[in-house]
Amino acid sequence: MGAGVEATSEETRARFERAKTSLERAPARTTRPNAAFVAPGERIPGVEHGDFLRGHGTRAIATASTTDETEETLVATTAGVVERVNKLVSVRALKSRYVPETGDxxxxxxxxxxxxxxxxxxxxxxxxxxxxxxxxxxxxxxxxxxxxxxxxxxxxxxxxxxxxxxxxxxxxxxxxxxxxxxxxxxxxxxxxxxxxxxxxxxxxxxxxxxxxxxxxxxxxxxxxxxxxxxxxxxxxxxxxxxxxxxxxxxxxxxxxxxxxxxxxxxxxxxxxxxxxxxxxxxxxxxxxxxxxxxxxxxxxxxxxxxxxxxxWGVAVQDMLGQGFLTRILEREVDKRVEAYEQGK
Amino acid sequence: MGGDRAYARDGVADDCREDGRGRATRRALRMAIGVVPNANGSCAVTLGETSCVAAVRCDVTAIEAWEASDVGAIVLRVDASSIATTRAGRAAAVGETLRRRLESVVAGRERGVSDASGRASGSGVDAWDGGGIDLRSLCVRPGRARWTLAVDAVCACDRGSMLDALSVAVRGALADTKIPKVSLVGVGSDGEGGELEIDDDPDACTRVDVSRCGVVATTTKIGKHGVVDATDEEEACAEASMSVGVDRDGMVCGEFTTGGETLDRGTADAMRKLSCRVGVELIEAMDAFLATAVAANKIDEDEDGRVMVVRVRK
CATH class of the missing domain: 2.40.50.140 (Nucleic acid-binding proteins)
Structure with a gap:
């Protein structure tokens, strides 16, 4: 680094993308296995027949129904995780400002x-x-x-x-x-x-x-x-x-x-x-x-x-380079797969 | 002074900055050209986390009677939205400052040529003659038509040294620019009338010569030392900074200082020297990239409507 323009060759980029894809497919290491991710405009799964309260990050839209009465369903307005408290359905954004809570x-x-x-x-x-x-x-x-x-x-x-x-x-x-x-x-x-x-x-x-x-x-x-x-x-x-x-x-x-x-x-x-x-x-x-x-x-x-x-002998200043990030991603995938294998 | 600032200053003195760099090391530079498909030339640059995009659009415009008859024009615009930058002040004013500085370095180097009487000569368009870009090469037909290169630069994320990244992006975009071949046909015997034929054939395109075009390298003074390519955190605890526009030969073609502290001559000289060295290294790295990237850059072979006819307004 510092010497030239960092190579953004197809090969390195492809390897990085491949690692990202495999992380997406890797077994999740989460305590809530059925947490749903939604993108803006995506219908929120598991919300039916108007049986919900609309929370933050969602928008109610009318859907075509077989009968005359219109039905409503929820779509997300931000990219994030669906959260449910009883009937209240909201989407918590992945990137947002901090929301203070007592004791933090x-x-x-x-x-x-x-x-x-x-x-x-x-x-x-x-x-x-x-x-x-x-x-x-x-x-x-x-x-x-x-x-x-x-x-x-x-x-x-x-x-x-x-x-x-x-x-x-x-x-x-x-x-x-x-x-x-x-x-x-x-x-x-x-x-x-x-x-x-x-x-x-x-x-x-x-x-x-x-x-x-x-x-x-x-x-x-x-x-x-x-x-x-x-x-x-x-x-x-x-x-x-x-x-x-x-x-x-x-x-x-x-x-x-x-x-x-x-x-x-x-x-x-x-x-x-x-x-x-x-x-x-x-x-x-x-x-x-x-x-x-x-x-x-x-x-x-x-x-x-x-x-x-x-x-790996990576210099401090190279730690945000794509090469190192790719290796960290690949390592994370391996760890998740291993944890999943052990859990089985 | 906050505890983090004192720590940052001590780190600079120890030649170990917060992100592990030495004082004269810049962050990783990533470049890509041809990123904007509907522009004649474009370049995306990330310098560490600072990122920006520049795009060039070529237009044939008529030369008015009061304008210099044999030069083209470069019109620069910088968009520094308040989402991207945390700089104090209105976004428009920040963008205008960046634009003025870039224009003097990248587009037209106004050399301080003084004539015999000691007066600085050259103002207005004629002074662009000695500029980083030879504007005469952008003239289509003297007195009739010229190329106007509209350069739009957008700051995507300002994490320090925005001006440096912008200058690289603009220079890269100009190097990527493909100016279509133009010929003037059907001119009457009185020299009036006629039509421009613009040939979009990629092989017939000409390139802008950026070999004399400069980039900006900023040296920031923290404590007793100067550092190059400061991050936004480092800029926050800087006493002063000096941005030097420098061309391939290490010649200074623009210089701006910011910050509250007055620089004495020795410090200023040292900072300028460091900036020049880093700037030349930057250009060398850039040109090595551009040499391969421009050659490899594929131009889509769209056969339809390659020749465009434009009526000259006059």
Missing amino acids: VVLGKVTNVSGKRWILDINARQNGVLQLSAVHLPGNVQRRRNDVDELNMRTLYAEGDIVSSEVQSVYSDGAAALHTRSLKYGRLKRGQLVRVTANLVRRLPQHFHRLEMDEFHDSVATGTHDVEILLGCNGYIWVGAPSAATAPRETELRREPNDAIDDLNEAYGDKVPLPQRENISRVALAVRALAELFLPISPPAVMDVFKVSKE
Whole structure:
């Protein structure tokens, strides 16, 4: 790469298309085997005789019937998955903005600091709101509700900062109220943000992970090359050097609860050593490669792509090339077939 | 400054950018020509995730009395929809800025030729003489008819270095352009009247010579270093950036700086030098691709209606 125009020869393209087709035909690795995909204009299966309530992403059309009375059926208006709640039928789009739900872990970028609150871009239809009353001050000091307190807001989170938080509640108009009242949440440093479609990140019991890299390095101190990955439900994914967000238990014990998230970083200084930086880039590119192929993003999946890219000797900057993506697709097909064979 | 920006800046200093590239490495460039079937020439370009398409449409137009009599014209239009780009400002204004910059680099290089009195000479159409495209080759009949190449460029997705990708697309589309053979018949003895015969025979078509046409290479200053082909994230934490239009010989044919920081002369020189080097590499890579792609590009052999007759308006 970098040297010439990347060959988009018929051969590579054909191989990529072939891998995509075989993935479509591979046994699905889903918990809902009868989930139906629909394209815009396609009739939604299993909806008959007007026995439905029309939800988002659908449109009712009259169909020709044998009798005089017209019958209605539903067609999809977006490409997505059919969802049913009793009689309500809706189509959830494959690519959409994030829809906040209470308790979701989200990452946001501070766009504005206004009186008593921060405004965060969280990839939703509306900006997220982080109230000054919804954060813990460093050192767990009690907040004094005065003007000085509001004036000092920027020392906590300033414009452009990336903040991990949780959705506290959702307003009636769909906007999210966030909070960072936990040791895990706060300003993120020493890492990079990867933006993907929100639907690729599933809601998991644990969204903050530390990927261990010891097997790839023969360093004296273990864990010095580790990479942490914070999966925001809104499709913002943080890949960086380990911080308090993913600190092991013993470190946590030494710390005062509700300390600022930064002071573990301070111990390292703000610098990131080069080998670790390369790991971070590789993990970030693994996330982007998965997103490019529209495969779900989970820590094991990311780690798997990371490992094979190292095994195959693929340079970090070539990880979005069609050659590597094709091999990842083919591997995914093999894995699904294997899982299916074992399940039988 | 956000934690990610400080990290990005340190990475640039360590020659290890967020996507694993070095400072002077550009992203993967993919090109395809002939992608728009009803255009005379077209080119789709993706540079990393940045992508755009350019298409050229050739038309014979009459040369009016007040216009230069022996040159054709290139009309450029850039569509930067707000869906594709996150740049601040109205989409139309963004597109216009990109268009102006592209026009000066790709279509017509206005060389700063100064005459004896030191005044810069040449303005208007005549100054296109020394341009990247020889506009005289686009003249059908002096004083009567000329070719007007309408170049439409559309930004599909702006993930940084849009201008660079657009310049490659426009140059590629021009290289792909097949100008039909035209002959003027039935001209009266007084030099008036007559009809144009446009021969659509693919073998009779001529190509636009793009060998002197430039591309844009942008160097972005982050911290103390310049990086080429910045992503949109990198552009967000840049202090300044310099886009240099450069031709095959490494000659500068346009230069634009953006960003709040004033560049001192040493920095500007270093950035220009880096841009020129990368630009020449880009053109070499591009020309290697075009040489094979243009030769392999099949033109559909439609026998019907190959010769088209157009009455000259005059």
